[in-house]
Amino acid sequence: MAYDKFNILTSSAVPLPIENVDTDQIIPARFLKATERKGFGDNLFRDWRYNSDDTPKEQFVLNNPIYSGKILVGGKNFGSGSSREHAAWAVYDYGFRCVVSSFFADIFRGNCLNIGVLPVQVSPEFLDKIFKAIEADPKTELEINLPEQKITILATGESESFDINDYKKGNMLNGFDDIDYLLNIQKDIEKYAENTPL
Amino acid sequence: MSKTLFDKVWDSHVVKHIENGPDVLFIDRHLVHEVTSPVAFLGLKNRGIKVLYPERTFATADHNTPTRNQHLPVKDPLSANQLRALEENANAHNIPYWGLGHKKNGIVHVIGPENGITVPGATIVCGDSHTSTHGAFGAIAFGIGTSEVEMVLSTQCIMQPKPKSLRINVNGELSEAVTPKDVALFIISKLSTSGATGYFAEYAGDVFKNMSMEGRMTVCNLSIEMGARGGMIAPDETTFEYIKGREYTPKGKDWDAAMEYWSTLYSDDDAEFDKEVTFDASEIEPMITFGTNPGMGIGISKDIPLAESIDGSPATYKKSLEYMDYNEGEAMVGKPIDFVFLGSCTNGRIEDFRAFASIIKGRKKADNVTAWLVPGSHKVEEAIKEEGILDILTEAGFELREPGCSACLAMNDDKIPAGKYAVSTSNRNFEGRQGPGARTLLASPLVAAAAAVTGKVTDPRELMQEEVLA
Numbered sequence: 001m002a003y004d005k006f007n008i009l010t011s012s013a014v015p016l017p018i019e020n021v022d023t024d025q026i027i028p029a030r031f032l033k034a035t036e037r038k039g040f041g042d043n044l045f046r047d048w049r050y051n052s053d054d055t056p057k058e059q060f061v062l063n064n065p066i067y068s069g070k071i072l073v074g075g076k077n078f079g080s081g082s083s084r085e086h087a088a089w090a091v092y093d094y095g096f097r098c099v100v101s102s103f104f105a106d107i108f109r110g111n112c113l114n115i116g117v118l119p120v121q122v123s124p125e126f127l128d129k130i131f132k133a134i135e136a137d138p139k140t141e142l143e144i145n146l147p148e149q150k151i152t153i154l155a156t157g158e159s160e161s162f163d164i165n166d167y168k169k170g171n172m173l174n175g176f177d178d179i180d181y182l183l184n185i186q187k188d189i190e191k192y193a194e195n196t197p198l
Numbered sequence: 199m200s201k202t203l204f205d206k207v208w209d210s211h212v213v214k215h216i217e218n219g220p221d222v223l224f225i226d227r228h229l230v231h232e233v234t235s236p237v238a239f240l241g242l243k244n245r246g247i248k249v250l251y252p253e254r255t256f257a258t259a260d261h262n263t264p265t266r267n268q269h270l271p272v273k274d275p276l277s278a279n280q281l282r283a284l285e286e287n288a289n290a291h292n293i294p295y296w297g298l299g300h301k302k303n304g305i306v307h308v309i310g311p312e313n314g315i316t317v318p319g320a321t322i323v324c325g326d327s328h329t330s331t332h333g334a335f336g337a338i339a340f341g342i343g344t345s346e347v348e349m350v351l352s353t354q355c356i357m358q359p360k361p362k363s364l365r366i367n368v369n370g371e372l373s374e375a376v377t378p379k380d381v382a383l384f385i386i387s388k389l390s391t392s393g394a395t396g397y398f399a400e401y402a403g404d405v406f407k408n409m410s411m412e413g414r415m416t417v418c419n420l421s422i423e424m425g426a427r428g429g430m431i432a433p434d435e436t437t438f439e440y441i442k443g444r445e446y447t448p449k450g451k452d453w454d455a456a457m458e459y460w461s462t463l464y465s466d467d468d469a470e471f472d473k474e475v476t477f478d479a480s481e482i483e484p485m486i487t488f489g490t491n492p493g494m495g496i497g498i499s500k501d502i503p504l505a506e507s508i509d510g511s512p513a514t515y516k517k518s519l520e521y522m523d524y525n526e527g528e529a530m531v532g533k534p535i536d537f538v539f540l541g542s543c544t545n546g547r548i549e550d551f552r553a554f555a556s557i558i559k560g561r562k563k564a565d566n567v568t569a570w571l572v573p574g575s576h577k578v579e580e581a582i583k584e585e586g587i588l589d590i591l592t593e594a595g596f597e598l599r600e601p602g603c604s605a606c607l608a609m610n611d612d613k614i615p616a617g618k619y620a621v622s623t624s625n626r627n628f629e630g631r632q633g634p635g636a637r638t639l640l641a642s643p644l645v646a647a648a649a650a651v652t653g654k655v656t657d658p659r660e661l662m663q664e665e666v667l668a
Contacts, residue, residue: 024626052635077395083326083327182355182357193354
């Protein structure tokens with residue numbers, strides 16, 4: 001599915017300084033019953049965000065009006081667990097376009113890249129600096145510069161570069177998805193398949 | 199150049215390599231279930247294209263299905279809608295569909311091997327992270343997201359950078375009551391839930407060589423819980439004997455040709471791995487988890503570790519213990535429990551039911567325990583009946599349910615209530631995984647059985663000792 005192009009994103013960020021945030025927290029399994037990609041943002045972090053009677057848990061960061069923005073900053077090993085792309089959809093649908101962490105689980109990272117959410121992996125030290133900057137000023141802005149592969153804390157000017165392979169970078173910059181690419185090489189695929197028994 | 203088992207299978211499936219980008223990888227077999235596929239089929243519809251190779255695609259209903267009264271219409275309208283969508287999509291694209299009530303129905307990772315869809319040297323994907331299970335056969339198998347499901351449906355390929363290689367050796371002999379589940383939980387407790395992220399694992403050494411196919415499936419199933427995309431074991435006589443004659447495995451001349459290929463599937467002696475770890479089997483005892491990720495496991499006789507002794511953030515660790523309502527330094531043995539769940543793609547096969555039955559035979563279910571025993575497939579269910587295991591279960595006060603994923607992820611009605619403790623043979627103890635507020639203790643079928651008859655966390659070796667004395 002096509003998504004908006006990603007170039008330079010400047011935004012305040014929402015901090016979630018917890019390690020091993022798993023996909024069951026990002027979106028619990030009972031909200032995976034849809035047959036269309038709609039409304040997953042409402043259930044992002046459902047059980048951390050709401051009580052069992054659906055009233056908001058005030059202490060949870062998404063319910064705290066002083067934090068907002070298009071960037072989610074999480075602790076180490078973000079997105080571990082299931083392959084459910086619904087987790088990435090929920091992050092996107094809520095309004096985040098970028099997740100920053102010092103380490104991402106593999107499938108979650110891939111899912112994000114496939115739907116237009118940019119995973120930015122930074123060093124543990126830089127992650128700590130980001131958390132401190134947000135703590136000092138919840139409205140502090142981060143700049144995510146995809147063409148230069150650079151993340152900057154605008155208030156302090158501190159920055160770090162991040163990795164992304166050229167192919168995925170091109171896709172994000174242009175809003176392309178992998179299926180467009182694969183459909184273009186279908187002849188090669190069919191030729192391969194002819195020589196591959198079931 | 200010498201190659202690892204993983205290299206051999208991966209390299210032979212690369213249709214195209216993109217410089218400083220992913221490989222285009224051809225997928226031999228694609229397993230589809232109701233939860234992660236509807237949006238992918240919708241994508242095909244929007245593009246106006248059909249499934250490219252329906253004969254390489256297999257669909258079943260498992261995640262969202264009830265485990266009682268499967269002959270009746272599914273009550274939950276959202277679940278029913280998702281099941282209906284899968285059936286319609288399968289029919290529209292000529293994909294074999296083994297829905298509720300079909301004799302081949304069951305958990306996707308149980309029925310793949312059962313029916314011979316899973317073979318050595320194949321690439322197998324499914325929109326489910328426990329697809330790693332199929333690596334037990336020497337296949338490259340891993341879970342994918344829905345965008346990738348759409349890619350495989352439409353082009354039979356996905357685009358993935360080649361992962362790094364990791365070899366995990368476990369040598370020596372396992373002690374009494376130590377099962378494949380314990381081996382896996384032990385490895386994850388050593389490597390942590392992110393220790394193998396970015397790697398594809400190969401399991402090697404005496405322990406895996408001597409393990410049954412079902413045990414190997416349990417181990418490979420849990421590869422994702424240490425962050426690895428998947429794990430695999432070189433195929434051998436045990437593998438070939440297991441798959442021979444199953445419905446979708448090659449026959450006659452095709453079998454001979456396949457055997458020729460399969461017999462080349464091992465890591466060359468001088469193959470290099472990016473990382474290698476080795477453990478001694480005698481170090482492993484029956485395991486149990488005490489926290490909210492599968493890396494938080496200990497030998498059942500041990501105490502809950504102190505926050506200061508663990509790697510990682512003490513705040514996260516304490517949050518986890520708070521959720522469980524446990525304290526640092528407490529013993530696990532003797533902790534009261536409320537539920538027992540035997541089943542899932544990790545431990546829902548016949549050997550798991552045999553192990554469970556071996557402990558409960560001649561004993562009774564504890565009054566304070568609610569037990570959900572859920573076979574991985576109808577074939578497992580049949581075997582439970584044929585082997586007389588159902589009689590043992592019934593005699594001890596247990597009920598057998600119908601196949602499905604059930605309380606492993608609690609998408610259906612099988613939800614552990616908030617605050618309750620469940621000893622579970624499944625794969626994840628995340629907060630709320632088995633129901634909002636539920637507390638999960640991951641363990642083997644033997645540990646689950648010991649808990650089911652005593653009503654508390656119990657070392658199964660004690661009960662086995664009693665049997666010997668009796």
